[in-house]
Amino acid sequence: MLRIDPWVKAAECERAIRMVADPARRSVLISLRSLWISLGAEESILDSSRQAGQVPKIAQIHAELLFSYRSAMN
Numbered sequence: 001m002l003r004i005d006p007w008v009k010a011a012e013c014e015r016a017i018r019m020v021a022d023p024a025r026r027s028v029l030i031s032l033r034s035l036w037i038s039l040g041a042e043e044s045i046l047d048s049s050r051q052a053g054q055v056p057k058i059a060q061i062h063a064e065l066l067f068s069y070r071s072a073m074n
Helices: 006-019 023-045 048-073
Strands: none
């Protein structure tokens, strides 16, 4: 199983925040970035069951949001 790096995901959100003009979308990305930062701070204490369960679901939501936002910008 691939490990999901919360710090990389937070950085992706940061880059997207800089590119998105819509305040509602920026707000969603800011919240998502905050979630990734929190997960990154907890990473050393996360057990493998949490990594296998919640984090991949959050990563899927992350991917879908960034894809839809990038599509809307084009």
